[in-house]
Amino acid sequence: MTSVTKRIGAPRTNLWESLGFARVWGFFRSVRLALVLILALAAVLLIGTILQQVPPSIRADGAAYEQWLEQARLKYGPWTDLLEHLDFFSVFQAPYFRALIALLVINIVVCTLNRWRSISITVFRSRVRMTDGFFQHARFNATFESPMPAPEAARRMKRSLSFARYRVNTETGAQSIALLADKNRFSVYGTFLTHLSIVLILAGAVIGGVFGFKDPQFVVAEDSTRGVAGTELSVRLEHFADEYYLDGRPKDFRSEVTLFKDGQEVKRATIRVNSPLRYDGITFHQSFYGQTAVMKVEDSGGRELYRGGVPLSWQTRDGGRPAGLLTLSEQGISVWVIGPRPGENDPLVRPGEMRLEIYNPDGDVDRLETLTQGEPKEIDGLTFTFERESRFTGLKVVKDPGVTIIWVACTLLVLGIVVLFYFPRRRAWALLTERPDGTTEVKLAMPSQRNLSPAGDFRRLRTRVGRVLLSTSATLRSKDGEGGDRA
Amino acid sequence: MLELSRYAFIAAIAAVSAALALHVVAAIPWRGFSVLSLAGRGAMATEASPAFRATTGRFAITLGVNAFLFLTAALILRTIEAGHGPFSNMYEFSLAFAWGTLAIYLYFDARYRLPAMAFLVLPVALGLLLYATTLSDEIAPLVPALQNDLLLTIHVAVAILAYGAFTVAFGAAVLYLIRSHSEVDWLPSHSVLDEVTYRSVMVGFPMLALVIILGAVWAEIAWGAYWSWDPKETASLVTWLIYGGYLHARVMRGWSGDRSAWFVVGGFAATMFTYFGNYFFSGLHSYA
Ligand code: HEM
Numbered sequence: 196m197t198s199v200t201k202r203i204g205a206p207r208t209n210l211w212e213s214l215g216f217a218r219v220w221g222f223f224r225s226v227r228l229a230l231v232l233i234l235a236l237a238a239v240l241l242i243g244t245i246l247q248q249v250p251p252s253i254r255a256d257g258a259a260y261e262q263w264l265e266q267a268r269l270k271y272g273p274w275t276d277l278l279e280h281l282d283f284f285s286v287f288q289a290p291y292f293r294a295l296i297a298l299l300v301i302n303i304v305v306c307t308l309n310r311w312r313s314i315s316i317t318v319f320r321s322r323v324r325m326t327d328g329f330f331q332h333a334r335f336n337a338t339f340e341s342p343m344p345a346p347e348a349a350r351r352m353k354r355s356l357s358f359a360r361y362r363v364n365t366e367t368g369a370q371s372i373a374l375l376a377d378k379n380r381f382s383v384y385g386t387f388l389t390h391l392s393i394v395l396i397l398a399g400a401v402i403g404g405v406f407g408f409k410d411p412q413f414v415v416a417e418d419s420t421r422g423v424a425g426t427e428l429s430v431r432l433e434h435f436a437d438e439y440y441l442d443g444r445p446k447d448f449r450s451e452v453t454l455f456k457d458g459q460e461v462k463r464a465t466i467r468v469n470s471p472l473r474y475d476g477i478t479f480h481q482s483f484y485g486q487t488a489v490m491k492v493e494d495s496g497g498r499e500l501y502r503g504g505v506p507l508s509w510q511t512r513d514g515g516r517p518a519g520l521l522t523l524s525e526q527g528i529s530v531w532v533i534g535p536r537p538g539e540n541d542p543l544v545r546p547g548e549m550r551l552e553i554y555n556p557d558g559d560v561d562r563l564e565t566l567t568q569g570e571p572k573e574i575d576g577l578t579f580t581f582e583r584e585s586r587f588t589g590l591k592v593v594k595d596p597g598v599t600i601i602w603v604a605c606t607l608l609v610l611g612i613v614v615l616f617y618f619p620r621r622r623a624w625a626l627l628t629e630r631p632d633g634t635t636e637v638k639l640a641m642p643s644q645r646n647l648s649p650a651g652d653f654r655r656l657r658t659r660v661g662r663v664l665l666s667t668s669a670t671l672r673s674k675d676g677e678g679g680d681r682a
Numbered sequence: 683m684l685e686l687s688r689y690a691f692i693a694a695i696a697a698v699s700a701a702l703a704l705h706v707v708a709a710i711p712w713r714g715f716s717v718l719s720l721a722g723r724g725a726m727a728t729e730a731s732p733a734f735r736a737t738t739g740r741f742a743i744t745l746g747v748n749a750f751l752f753l754t755a756a757l758i759l760r761t762i763e764a765g766h767g768p769f770s771n772m773y774e775f776s777l778a779f780a781w782g783t784l785a786i787y788l789y790f791d792a793r794y795r796l797p798a799m800a801f802l803v804l805p806v807a808l809g810l811l812l813y814a815t816t817l818s819d820e821i822a823p824l825v826p827a828l829q830n831d832l833l834l835t836i837h838v839a840v841a842i843l844a845y846g847a848f849t850v851a852f853g854a855a856v857l858y859l860i861r862s863h864s865e866v867d868w869l870p871s872h873s874v875l876d877e878v879t880y881r882s883v884m885v886g887f888p889m890l891a892l893v894i895i896l897g898a899v900w901a902e903i904a905w906g907a908y909w910s911w912d913p914k915e916t917a918s919l920v921t922w923l924i925y926g927g928y929l930h931a932r933v934m935r936g937w938s939g940d941r942s943a944w945f946v947v948g949g950f951a952a953t954m955f956t957y958f959g960n961y962f963f964s965g966l967h968s969y970a
Contacts, residue, residue, distance in 0.1 A: 230930050230937070237923040237952075244913040244920065244959070287911045400909075409906070440823045469904050480906035591906040598908065605895040612888040645933040647884075648877060 223305035232299045239295065243286040246271075246278065254285055300397060303390045311387070318380050323366040324373035325624045325640070333624075333640035335653040341637055341664035345372050345629035348637060351663040352625065359659060361623070374625040376656075379618040388611030395604035403597030410592040413479075416487040416504030417585040420455070423592055428477060429455045435484055435586040448481050450588040466590065476594055483589035486517050488532050488549050491571075491580040500525065500577070505532045506587035516544060526577070527556035549581040619644070621652050625660075637664060687759035688819065690752045691777065691811070697749035698784075698808045704742035705800040708735050709868070739797055746791075746804070750784040757781060764821045766831060769838040771822060772960070776814040778838065779957065780807040782846030786882065790850055794878055798869055802853035833903075837896040840889050845953055847886030848925075852950035854878040855943040862940050872939075879946055880932065887925045894918050917959050921952040 222228065247267060253259045267284065268275045282289035330336055341348050349372045353363045361376035408425065415421045420431040433451040440446050447467065454462040454474055464472045472479040487504040494500055500523055507517035514536055521530040531552040535544040544550045544565065553562040553574065566572055566581040573579075623641045630636065639660055641653045660666075757768050757777055768774035787803045790796060858875040860866065869875070897915055902908040909915065928945035931937035 226930055226934055230927055230934065233923050233927045233930070237920045237927070240916050240920045240923070241952075243911060244916045248911065411906075442823075444823055446823065471903060471906065478906060480904075482906070593906045598902065601908065602899070605891075605898070609888055609891050609895065612891065616884045616888065646929075647880065648873070 220305060220309075223302050224309040226306070228302055229299075229306065232295060232302060236295050236299065239286050239289075239292050242283055246283050246286075248287065249284045251285070251288060254288070296397060300394050303394055307387055307390055314383050314387075318383065321364075321375055321377060321380075321622065323364050323375040323624075324368065325626070327626075329624070330626060330638040330640045334643035335649065336638065336640040337657050337660075339637040339639070339661055339664050339666040341635045341666055343635060343665065344633050345627045345635045348372075348627050348635045348664055349374060352627075352637075352660060355659055355663040356656075359656070361621075371626055371628040374627065376621075376623045376625070378621040378652075379614075380620055380622075382614050382618045382620040385611040385613075385615030385618075388607050389615065390611075392604040392608035392611060395607070396601050399597035399600035399604060401597070402600060403595040407593070407595040407597065409594070411482065412508070413590040413592045414506045414508045414587050415450075415452075415590065416489075416506045416587040419504050423477065426475075426477060426594075427457045428474070429458075430479065430590070431455065432588050435588045437484065448484060450481060450484075450590065452479070452588075466588075476596060478593045478595075480591040480593065481588070482591040485587055485589065486534055487585045487587045488519065488534060489582040489585055490521060490532065490549075491578075491582055492521075492523065493578045493580075495576050495578075504585055504587065507532065507534050508587060508589065516541070523577075528561075529554045530579075532581075551579065616647075619647055619649075621649055623653070623656055635664075637666075683759050683763040684819075684821070687756045687763065690756035690759065691814070694749045694752035694756060694780075695808070695811045695815070697745050697752055698780075698804055698811065701742050701745035701749060702800065702804040702808065704738050704745060705797060705804070708738035708742055709797065709801075742797070742800065743788075743791065746784065746788060746800070749807075750781070750788060753777060753781045753784065760821070767835045767838060769834055771817070773814050773817040773819045775838070775842075776810045776817070778842045779845050780810040780814075782842035782844075783807045783810070783849045784846070786843065786846040786850045786885065787853075790854075790878055790882065794870070794874060796854075796870060796878065798857055799850070799853045799878075802856055803849055806849050806852075833896060833900050837893060837900060840896070841893040844886045844889035844893055845957065847882045847889065848921075848946075848950055848953045851879050851882035851886060851946050854882065855946035855950075858943045859940060859947075862943075876939075876943075879943065883925055883928060883946065883949075887922070887929065890918065890922050890925070894922060914956065914959055917952065917956040921949060921956050924949040924952050 247270065249260065249263050249267075253263050264275060264279060264284075267279075271278060278284060282291070286292055343351075346367075349365055349367075352374060353365065356363050356376045359378075361378045362380065364375045364377070366373045410424070413421070413423070413430075415430055415432040417432050417435060420429050422429040431453045433453060435450050436448075437445065438447040450466045452464055452466060452472065453460055454464065454472065456475070462472070462474055466472045466479055466481045468481050471481070486507045488507060489504050490501060491499065492501040501521060505519040505521045507519040509518045509520070510516065511518050511533060516536045517534045519532050521532055522528075523530070531554070533544060533550040533552065535541040535546055535548065547568045549566045549568075551562070551564045551566060551574070552560055553564070555561045562574055564572065564574055564579070566579060568581050568583060571578050571580040621641070623639060625640075626638045628636045628638075637660070639657065641649055641656070643649070757774075760774065760777075761767055764770070768778050783803060784807055787799065787807075791799060854875050857869055858872060858879060861869045861872060861875065870878075894915065897918070898908040901910065901912075901915075924945060928942055928949060931942040931945055
């Protein structure tokens with residue numbers, strides 16, 4: 196029987212060893228690695244705050260990126276190419292940044308698995324009886340003389356320590372009674388809670404990236420409706436309003452909208468900067484706003500080809516005039532509607548006017564025209580009218596199923612730290628030995644803790660125990676007198 | 683109301699300066715002066731009695747408490763006048779930072795009796811207040827993104843206390859390092875300084891976590907993205923990571939002691955970088 200078990204057991208260990216798993220495991224369970232990773236991450240993030248970072252959308256567009264690098268060159272001079280080569284302008288997307296995060300996750304998971312069992316054993320099956328050597332060498336210890344017999348002393352200690360929120364276990368032996376007092380024993384799981392929350396936060400971010408989407412430029416003109424791609428929702432903007440303080444600083448932006456699902460009205464709401472509209476896991480945030488040109492286009496027979504708002508949500512390359520695109524798909528024509536440059540006298544487009552750039556199906560400019568508000572104008576057989584001005588709202592539409600996970604994980608993270616820091620685990624052991632004359636010698640000991648010195652708790656414990664034991668004399672020892680001298 | 687707030691602010695500057703000066707007086711072993719004055723009029727044989735030094739020390743602490751109360755008054759009066767908490771510009775935030783630093787320092791001083799800490803912590807508080815005198819103290823209206831009162835109030839209030847705790851941790855860590863490198867008998871023991879450092883990081887670390895999280899909650903509401911690698915939030919994360927490094931280093935063989943104290947010094951540098959970051963980087967926070 197024994198030989199069979201051995202034969203099954205041995206190769207497994209060998210395989211484990213020969214593939215180097217043991218070494219990999221040893222590498223990843225180390226706290227030293229954690230320290231290195233934390234410092235490396237801090238360094239990378241610091242680079243990300245000091246150096247200008249290129250927005251990912253520009254990074255993805257070759258020409259725009261070149262242009263961005265040109266302006267970076269003005270600032271960083273000859274270093275620019277090196278910094279670019281090291282991905283220092285996009286550290287948050289850099290492969291080494293992701294690798295560091297991945298290593299951190301493995302490190303945390305391995306570290307947790309590695310410690311879980313041994314920590315659980317100390318929580319659920321802590322030894323009650325300790326050796327004499329332990330009592331002698333413990334960082335904090337004290338010896339009491341009590342006039343009562345051991346069982347009575349144990350009972351009193353148990354009652355008093357329970358009152359002080361210690362959980363007390365006793366073990367009665369032939370010569371002595373052993374006692375373990377354990378407070379906040381689950382506190383040690385706070386470390387796991389904190390560490391695993393970090394993994395959970397990262398998981399939430401990944402889930403959001405994979406299953407979510409965002410449209411930062413969701414533009415809806417007043418009195419028009421627009422569908423949200425990939426959903427059954429559509430949004431109608433009833434009205435947009437903005438308010439300012441007397442000194443010109445913005446005070447309030449709000450979009451009054453109606454939300455439809457499959458064409459049915461499901462909600463009316465006012466979206467403000469600090470109060471987004473949430474529905475079905477989709478969030479609409481107030482982001483920007485602008486001018487809309489309400490246009491009408493008719494063919495020569497008087498048939499209406501287009502009627503509605505054209506949001507001027509783009510800017511022209513030449514001088515920053517607001518512009519919007521009107522497409523007449525039947526005719527294959529695209530028309531850029533261009534408004535006056537805001538805040539100054541624009542010689543090209545005056546207030547109350549709209550300029551049209553009409554592109555033919557080949558994408559070439561066909562005509563340039565200027566419309567005056569309310570005056571129809573015939574262009575190539577079509578009648579264009581600029582009816583009036585109104586507004587559009589720019590919403591940011593976000594779906595992020597990871598957000599809930601992240602908020603839960605953040606709560607657990609803080610909770611874990613608070614439990615670990617403010618409800619620290621404390622364990623004290625006692626050994627009660629009854630003498631032939633019916634008096635009892637009680638040894639009390641508390642080991643040091645790596646993170647926070649239990650000196651204060653030990654002092655309180657010692658006072659309490661001395662009192663309930665009606666102790667006549669107490670010998671106090673602790674290695675540098677810290678337990679004794681501040682009593 | 684605003685005038686009163688300004689007077690209280692000035693009184694606080696005076697009280698912090700006076701407290702610092704008295705701490706210096708209380709710490710000097712006056713014998714040294716008799717040597718100096720030998721060159722002049724002859725020996726000043728009177729060595730100040732320990733009682734004199736103790737009284738001066740007590741006065742210094744009382745002045746520190748006064749500075750804290752004046753600052754509290756300045757902040758409350760300003761809040762009443764403005765109708766919102768002190769978080770709309772660097773002037774208000776600097777006062778609040780100094781307030782948080784004094785609050786945490788006075789707490790630890792009351793608990794551990796650490797006169798030497800005054801030399802590191804009070805100059806930081808004084809520096810913040812003097813810096814505030816260079817800034818405009820006009821009350822500005824709140825732009826829309828800042829109008830989320832409750833969230834913002836908690837976000838900033840917790841940040842102030844966290845920064846204060848990190849300043850105190852910095853003071854204790856520097857004293858720890860001084861003690862390691864020179865023979866000075868008037869400093870508290872290594873174990874006390876280590877405990878004070880650790881305890882103040884224990885206060886600051888979870889608080890900074892909360893600050894970052896509340897910032898993320900607020901960003902999600904206001905901008906639709908809980909995290910956008912904005913320089914200010916990234917710098918806070920760096921700060922938090924450095925203190926996380928400290929917590930690990932402190933319990934690691936070969937890294938406890940001086941090395942972990944250096945983490946706390948680095949963490950304070952990161953705190954300052956985050957605080958004054960608006961001068962280095964631009965981002966969503968640059969209105970603050
Ligand atoms: C950003 C990442 C991390 C953060 C924020 C973090 C946070 C913490 C905190 C707050 C503590 C409690 C310290 C104390 O009780 O004084 C701690 C302890 C600990 N951490 Fe981490 N940690 C991180 C990464 C890691 C990793 C990757 C490992 C894996 C090796 C690790 C292993 C440990 C261990 C073993 C302890 C217990 C130390 C002790 O109490 O003796 N940590 N960590």
